[in-house]
Amino acid sequence: MNPRVQSLIARVPLLGSVSFFVLFVVAPIVAMYWQTFWYEERFTFELWGDFLQKPDDREAIWKSIRMGLLATGIAGVVGTSLAWFTTRTDLPGRSIFAVFGVAPLVVPPIVLAMSWSDFADMNGFFGCSSLLAISNTPFVYVLARRGLTHFDGHAYEAARLARGRSAAERMLLRSALPEIGAGCLFAFVFVVCEHGTPEFLTVKGKTWITYAERVYGLWGKSAIGVDRRDLLSPIIASLPLVLLILTALFAALQLRARTDLRSDPAPLPTRSLRRLRPVGVLTCVAFLGVSLIVPLVVMVRWGMGSTQKVEPMSIARLQRSFEQAYDQDLSAVVNSLTLGVFVAITLVLFAWPLARATARRRGRLEGLSLLGLAVPVVLFGSGQVLIWNSSFANDVLRENGVDLYDSFVLVVLGFAGRFLPFAVLTLCTVTRRVSPAVDEAARSSGRGPVARALRLHLPLGLPAAASAAYLGYVLALRELDLAAMLPAGNDTVVRRVSNIVHFGGEEPGSALILTILLAAILPAALHWILTGRRMRGLS
Amino acid sequence: MNIRSLLTVLPFVLLGCAEEADVTLYVALDEEHSKQIVRRFEEETGLTVNARFDAEAQKTVGLVNAIRQEAENPRCDVFWNNELAHTVALGQLGLLEPYESSSAAGIPAQYRSAENTWTGFASRARVLIVNTEALPDRGEWPTSVEDFTDPKWRGKCAVARPLTGTTLTHFTALRERLGEARFEEWVQGMIDNDVQFLQSNGATMRSTADSSNEIVFALTDTDDFHVALSKGLPVSCVFPDQGEGQMGTMLIPNSIALIKGGPNAENAKRLIDFVLSEQVEGLLAAAKSAQIPLRASVTPPPSEQILKIGSFRQMEWDPEATASALADRIGEFQDRFSGSR
Numbered sequence: 103m104n105p106r107v108q109s110l111i112a113r114v115p116l117l118g119s120v121s122f123f124v125l126f127v128v129a130p131i132v133a134m135y136w137q138t139f140w141y142e143e144r145f146t147f148e149l150w151g152d153f154l155q156k157p158d159d160r161e162a163i164w165k166s167i168r169m170g171l172l173a174t175g176i177a178g179v180v181g182t183s184l185a186w187f188t189t190r191t192d193l194p195g196r197s198i199f200a201v202f203g204v205a206p207l208v209v210p211p212i213v214l215a216m217s218w219s220d221f222a223d224m225n226g227f228f229g230c231s232s233l234l235a236i237s238n239t240p241f242v243y244v245l246a247r248r249g250l251t252h253f254d255g256h257a258y259e260a261a262r263l264a265r266g267r268s269a270a271e272r273m274l275l276r277s278a279l280p281e282i283g284a285g286c287l288f289a290f291v292f293v294v295c296e297h298g299t300p301e302f303l304t305v306k307g308k309t310w311i312t313y314a315e316r317v318y319g320l321w322g323k324s325a326i327g328v329d330r331r332d333l334l335s336p337i338i339a340s341l342p343l344v345l346l347i348l349t350a351l352f353a354a355l356q357l358r359a360r361t362d363l364r365s366d367p368a369p370l371p372t373r374s375l376r377r378l379r380p381v382g383v384l385t386c387v388a389f390l391g392v393s394l395i396v397p398l399v400v401m402v403r404w405g406m407g408s409t410q411k412v413e414p415m416s417i418a419r420l421q422r423s424f425e426q427a428y429d430q431d432l433s434a435v436v437n438s439l440t441l442g443v444f445v446a447i448t449l450v451l452f453a454w455p456l457a458r459a460t461a462r463r464r465g466r467l468e469g470l471s472l473l474g475l476a477v478p479v480v481l482f483g484s485g486q487v488l489i490w491n492s493s494f495a496n497d498v499l500r501e502n503g504v505d506l507y508d509s510f511v512l513v514v515l516g517f518a519g520r521f522l523p524f525a526v527l528t529l530c531t532v533t534r535r536v537s538p539a540v541d542e543a544a545r546s547s548g549r550g551p552v553a554r555a556l557r558l559h560l561p562l563g564l565p566a567a568a569s570a571a572y573l574g575y576v577l578a579l580r581e582l583d584l585a586a587m588l589p590a591g592n593d594t595v596v597r598r599v600s601n602i603v604h605f606g607g608e609e610p611g612s613a614l615i616l617t618i619l620l621a622a623i624l625p626a627a628l629h630w631i632l633t634g635r636r637m638r639g640l641s
Numbered sequence: 642m643n644i645r646s647l648l649t650v651l652p653f654v655l656l657g658c659a660e661e662a663d664v665t666l667y668v669a670l671d672e673e674h675s676k677q678i679v680r681r682f683e684e685e686t687g688l689t690v691n692a693r694f695d696a697e698a699q700k701t702v703g704l705v706n707a708i709r710q711e712a713e714n715p716r717c718d719v720f721w722n723n724e725l726a727h728t729v730a731l732g733q734l735g736l737l738e739p740y741e742s743s744s745a746a747g748i749p750a751q752y753r754s755a756e757n758t759w760t761g762f763a764s765r766a767r768v769l770i771v772n773t774e775a776l777p778d779r780g781e782w783p784t785s786v787e788d789f790t791d792p793k794w795r796g797k798c799a800v801a802r803p804l805t806g807t808t809l810t811h812f813t814a815l816r817e818r819l820g821e822a823r824f825e826e827w828v829q830g831m832i833d834n835d836v837q838f839l840q841s842n843g844a845t846m847r848s849t850a851d852s853s854n855e856i857v858f859a860l861t862d863t864d865d866f867h868v869a870l871s872k873g874l875p876v877s878c879v880f881p882d883q884g885e886g887q888m889g890t891m892l893i894p895n896s897i898a899l900i901k902g903g904p905n906a907e908n909a910k911r912l913i914d915f916v917l918s919e920q921v922e923g924l925l926a927a928a929k930s931a932q933i934p935l936r937a938s939v940t941p942p943p944s945e946q947i948l949k950i951g952s953f954r955q956m957e958w959d960p961e962a963t964a965s966a967l968a969d970r971i972g973e974f975q976d977r978f979s980g981s982r
Contacts, residue, residue, distance in 0.1 A: 301840060319975050321702070321706070322702045322805055323971045323972060324709075325701075325730075326705070326730045326964070326967045327968045333709075410873055411872065411875075412871075412872060430673070487710045491711050491713075492714075493713055507716070586695070586696040587707070589707075592693050592694055597694075598672070600696050601672060601673070601694075602673065605673060605843075605864070605868060605929070606865075606869070606871075606929075
């Protein structure tokens with residue numbers, strides 16, 4: 103084949119991914135912020151005059167930072183401890199505990215909050231921070247494990263022989279710190295983004311509000327605002343949050359870039375816990391209990407009728423709850439699962455070329471891909487509406503028989519844009535490990551871009567792609583706000599649950615939650631059962 | 642819908658090529674109650690309805706924002722709101738098309754727009770929910786919203802934060818009615834009396850119904866009260882301010898409106914006629930949400946505790962004035978009830 107044609111073919115996937123990124127991530131966000139500068143046919147900063155002028159805004163940011171720091175501190179300690187126990191020690195059952203370290207990812211934070219509110223009347227700033235810490239511990243845990251397992255055992259042994267065990271451990275910790283730091287920063291980002299959990303855990307005399315809640319509140323106000331300032335206030339107010347998140351994400355990327363990515367490190371020697379063994383087991387069991395078992399128990403109790411007094415709790419009631427849920431909301435279950443699967447596939451298809459380009463020293467793409475995650479979801483969704491229901495989109499698409507705005511495709515692509523950073527980061531890690539010499543050798547032997555992609559990069563990247571797809575699938579199952587904002591994403595389980603529970607339907611609501619938890623766990627469990635291996639490459 | 646039919650339509654839906662519905666409805670009333678009405682309309686008329694529901698977490702705001710954002714290219718034909726103020730606000734923004742439905746006969750003029758841009762129906766009352774285990778003696782029950790400031794109930798009562806939904810409308814209407822000074826005195830009285838400001842009316846209901854909780858009464862909507870009642874929880878309800886010279890209980894109806902420039906205006910009118918019919922008001926009264934019909938001729942909710950229209954003193958309030966004041970009030974309330982103090 104003509105080398106120019108080959109070169110063009112090789113660029114098609116990247117062009118496709120970049121086009122997707124521009125259309126479904128950059129354009130909606132830029133269009134949204136552009137509105138704040140374009141007023142009465144002229145460019146103006148007029149609407150930015152009140153920016154951060156209110157003391158409450160500054161206080162809310164400070165509160166978000168404090169909550170983020172507290173939750174991140176807890177997540178850092180718990181996640182690093184779990185990683186250390188499961189990678190470096192002879193903890194009994196560590197392979198099981200290693201899997202459950204990522205378990206909180208499948209439980210939506212709001213479900214964790216509902217469960218703990220019911221189980222122990224959890225509330226307040228500390229309660230809220232603790233629950234958000236638990237929800238986001240997997241980020242620290244996964245990256246801490248990565249840091250600890252990629253340290254070369256030979257180097258450790260050499261340090262131990264030369265300067266003793268303590269010095270070797272300090273060296274190991276220093277080596278893992280960038281990864282742990284990156285994990286903490288990811289956890290921080292998710293804590294400061296979250297508005298549902300702090301709002302849900304409102305308590306008597308609540309004298310605090312997070313910045314994400316404030317932006318969400320302004321979005322609510324924009325529904326009745328008449329003044330243009332009211333309408334655009336959530337967009338303007340979101341900027342500090344966006345900057346805070348972007349700073350944290352870029353810092354995380356910088357930290358991760360400092361990690362030595364050996365693909366074949368000699369294993370570290372295992373340490374015996376001796377008298378600390380009960381402490382290790384207790385830590386892992388407590389984490390499992392707090393993050394997974396309590397929500398499961400509370401949901402099962404709800405299904406059995408714990409929230410009503412008309413009849414006693416029973417297994418038969420639980421069965422009826424499931425029947426009622428499936429009778430009324432089977433379409434929501436099918437929609438959620440379909441959405442999860444399509445988002446997973448789309449995510450990998452678009453993230454892989456970006457990850458490859460990033461690994462080939464186009465590092466800015468990795469940073470850019472974080473954009474979708476940095477903007478509050480209500481604004482990200484508003485941007486999608488702005489672009490895809492615009493007169494231009496209507497003229498171009500709708501007049502030609504394609505109604506993208508009202509279609510499931512927009513939901514899939516919107517979700518994929520939102521979760522893109524996870525897939526890019528996951529795939530990037532693996533792609534960087536592939537030596538350019540391998541690709542060069544294949545090229546020298548006359549393999550074209552398609553053959554190299556199919557026979558070289560695909561097999562090497564497949565485990566990471568599976569992990570990225572799984573992550574996308576789980577996140578799509580638990581996303582509420584974006585689904586509710588895009589017309590065709592309206593009928594999903596999480597949205598139904600939020601309504602059903604509000605109207606006292608804890609029984610069918612819990613059945614739906616348990617169904618989604620099962621659906622989230624199922625692919626990983628099947629993979630584990632069928633191959634005997636855990637999904638790798640989540641980092 | 643069974644799995645086979647879902648799988649059959651899936652490829653078309655994915656490609657955005659599904660056959661267009663005859664009318665598009667945005668519904669803020671919970672799906673559990675509104676879906677059956679939509680299905681019945683489809684059965685009776687043969688028309689297909691594309692119904693988009695709101696998430697409770699977004700409390701109507703999601704759909705209202707969608708209608709505002711879509712204003713240039715409207716997608717929605719009919720907006721069925723579970724309250725009134727946001728609909729009126731849409732009308733004031735010029736996003737609603739006047740339509741006088743023949744089915745609206747009998748609905749009090751107070752709950753109909755003078756320009757016919759919106760019509761109210763099937764309402765909820767703002768009531769006090771009381772824990773009957775904590776307060777077994779009916780003579781001890783609170784009877785007025787003024788009781789929230791009574792030191793007798795210090796720390797024992799709850800109200801939803803007035804930032805969204807019916808509580809926002811209620812507080813805004815109260816401020817219009819009482820005037821700034823009196824309203825301010827009442828709110829400060831509640832704060833001084835350690836009233837708990839919770840996330841939602843559902844949360845106030847749950848706090849009151851839980852006898853292990855210190856809350857013994859709260860302000861909520863009749864639909865939330867009815868949920869607790871149907872679960873066998875120890876609650877009762879009081880329609881507040883029924884005494885001579887008192888202001889009465891506030892009713893907040895559902896509302897329905899025709900969207901200006903919507904793509905299917907004629908079918909939309911048929912849908913509005915159907916939803917405003919006495920038959921639908923009766924269905925909503927009989928449903929779990931126990932909505933109070935605005936027409937005395939419609940059968941009321943079966944629970945005796947939810948009073949029939951005309952059998953209690955209603956609070957007089959002006960939806961147009963309340964909607965006009967909402968934007969200012971929500972800012973004040975956000976600073977007051979969720980800001981740092």
